Amino acid sequence: MCFLQKAATNNAKTMVDATIAEKFDIKVILSSTSSNTIRIADLGCSVGPNTFTSVQNIIDAVQNKYLQSEGPAYRIPEFHVFFNDHVSNDFNVLFTSLPPDRQYFAAGVPGSFYSRLFPESSLHFVHSSYAIQWLSKVPEELLNKNSKAWNKGRIHYTSAPDEVIEVYAAQFAKDMTTFLEARSKELVVGGMMVLIMPGIANGIAHSDDPVGLMFNFLGSSLIDMVKEGLISEDQVDSFNIPVYTASAREITKLVEKNGCFSIEIIDLTLSRSVASANGQDCTMHMRAGMEGIISKHFGSEIIDELFDRFHKKTEELLYLLESRTKEGSQLLVILKRK
Ligand SMILES: C[S@@+](CC[C@H](N)C(=O)[O-])C[C@H]1O[C@@H](n2cnc3c(N)ncnc32)[C@H](O)[C@@H]1O
Structure with missing residues (x-):
């Protein structure tokens, strides 16, 4: 979890709890089935422990709502939780760290969430935190020397020409369209979806994206x-991080185009004061998130050296973050299946 993510997530929890209390209509949701089971999916769950906290928060909020609206005389629903991530995710670690005192049935669901993962109308609640900023692939134009979007000398779109940004934005729109189509089939009418991801304020230049600033330090x-001959220029030119930070306006447009969801909340939440952020935290979180794809491309032998350098740059330049995070850096999107 990124250092910009933690406090903002607490903010998000309050808003998710309130939305469940107000808008998650358990009776309507369960009325279409004879079962008394609420089915929850966490998409891009990784190996824990954040996923366990997220699903427990949802279950607590649903149980509270149920007790308040129905009273203790009614049978509290059972919960079935589906933990999803790529097939390469270490589901063994996930399963062995499942909380022993959990009050839900657990299952792993391998595969990309940019495809159907569940049967039609089988889910009641979908949650995804810090996962859908990952694109399904690196857009091909970034690697094509004949394209205006050839991303030479950079590893991301921050500070890149408009053509590069446009290619990233188009890939995000395509992926998000696929994501919404799949979820609209899987969620029952009245079902809810909470998406938490890095976000940028409407109208703010991508060069001012705080997440992008970190990628600039890495680049x-x-x-x-390269200058010291430790890696080749070609290796950098052929490496692009498939991550995109969207604005509320972009998400709204895509949700409206899909047409199956009402937007209950879309909000850029404030992150923890950057005054308490430090280079060590930034480095730890950047390394946790990026080590896999960097090792795959450059080889694992460069990792320690790269992150030592990244750490030094971050310590020196962290003050640049302050002006970039005033408007918030985390998007909270709560949708309801129409
Ligand atoms: C930064 S981690 C977030 C983990 C956890 N949700 C959290 O909030 O701490 C992102 C996770 O999303 C997963 N992910 C990215 N793209 C995915 C996709 N298309 N389908 C399924 N999982 C994906 C990654 O494998 C990774 O485990």
């Missing part, structure tokens, strides 16, 4: 290593 650390 310039790699370029320094």
